[in-house]
Amino acid sequence: MANFSGSDLTCLRGERLVFGGVSFAAQSGDAIMLRGRNGAGKSSLLRVMAGLLSPRSGQICWDDENIADDRIAHQARLQYLGHQDAVKPVLSVRDNLRLWGQLRGVKNLEQEIDTALDVLDIHHLSRVSGRYLSSGQKRRTALARILIGQSDLWLLDEPTVGLDRESCGEVSRMIADFRSSGGIVIYSTHIDLEVDNPVILDLDKFAIPMVEWLMEHSEFDDLGPDPAQEAAQ
Numbered sequence: 742m743a744n745f746s747g748s749d750l751t752c753l754r755g756e757r758l759v760f761g762g763v764s765f766a767a768q769s770g771d772a773i774m775l776r777g778r779n780g781a782g783k784s785s786l787l788r789v790m791a792g793l794l795s796p797r798s799g800q801i802c803w804d805d806e807n808i809a810d811d812r813i814a815h816q817a818r819l820q821y822l823g824h825q826d827a828v829k830p831v832l833s834v835r836d837n838l839r840l841w842g843q844l845r846g847v848k849n850l851e852q853e854i855d856t857a858l859d860v861l862d863i864h865h866l867s868r869v870s871g872r873y874l875s876s877g878q879k880r881r882t883a884l885a886r887i888l889i890g891q892s893d894l895w896l897l898d899e900p901t902v903g904l905d906r907e908s909c910g911e912v913s914r915m916i917a918d919f920r921s922s923g924g925i926v927i928y929s930t931h932i933d934l935e936v937d938n939p940v941i942l943d944l945d946k947f948a949i950p951m952v953e954w955l956m957e958h959s960e961f962d963d964l965g966p967d968p969a970q971e972a973a974q
């Protein structure tokens with residue numbers, strides 16, 4: 742049974758404190774849904790979970806090992822689906838999936854590609870170049886990518902953006918199948934994606950004022966002595 746957890750995570754983007762004090766824990770078969778208003782930090786947290794962004798404080802562990810200690814092992818166990826579909830315009834759908842599978846060293850690649858094309862119902866597009874795909878077709882291609890090769894963790898940033906209702910149902914089924922094979926799924930969504938009993942992590946609850954956080958973490962120490970106090974001495 743795998744464990745994926747984060748404790749007391751704080752994330753700064755640019756000059757802005759996005760969230761502080763976020764903790765989570767998931768085991769094989771679990772799903773966590775990230776909720777929160779626009780800008781609450783759902784994408785940022787998914788990037789932190791993927792090891793693509795370092796938290797300002799706190800740590801993330803897979804089976805009690807800090808993911809920062811072996812980023813390559815962490816990348817190998819996860820599939821991350823960001824806002825961008827990362828579909829290469831000059832490659833056909835099949836070649837896009839092939840490239841992805843080759844990068845991950847997937848065995849039986851052609852067979853896995855066929856299965857993924859069937860699941861996402863895009864077999865008829867397999868020879869079409871990325872540049873000719875609609876946004877929903879690109880999203881389906883990106884979703885097909887996460888089915889290729891073995892993984893233990895899916896990090897999905899608004900997986901259903903641009904999808905029609907039927908494809909949203911397909912995403913729900915993909916998530917259910919992955920969980921029943923022991924996978925952990927963490928996803929953000931603004932729609933009601935049908936997922937069985939997800940734990941809800943509401944990031945609106947973790948926004949804290951910037952100044953308060955800086956004071957708490959003694960960031961003002963670097964500014965030197967208070968001139969007003971010095972003048973009074």
Ligand SMILES: Nc1ncnc2c1ncn2[C@@H]1O[C@H](COP(=O)(O)OP(=O)(O)OP(=O)(O)O)[C@@H](O)[C@H]1O
Nearest residue numbers: 754755757759777778779780781782783784785786
């Ligand atoms: N590359 C970046 N550099 C600086 N700030 C960033 C960057 N990306 C995002 N931010 C800021 O971080 C904050 C959180 O953004 P994030 O995309 O994580 O939120 P979100 O909850 O996913 O939003 P949405 O629901 O709109 O997708 C926002 O204030 C945003 O402006």
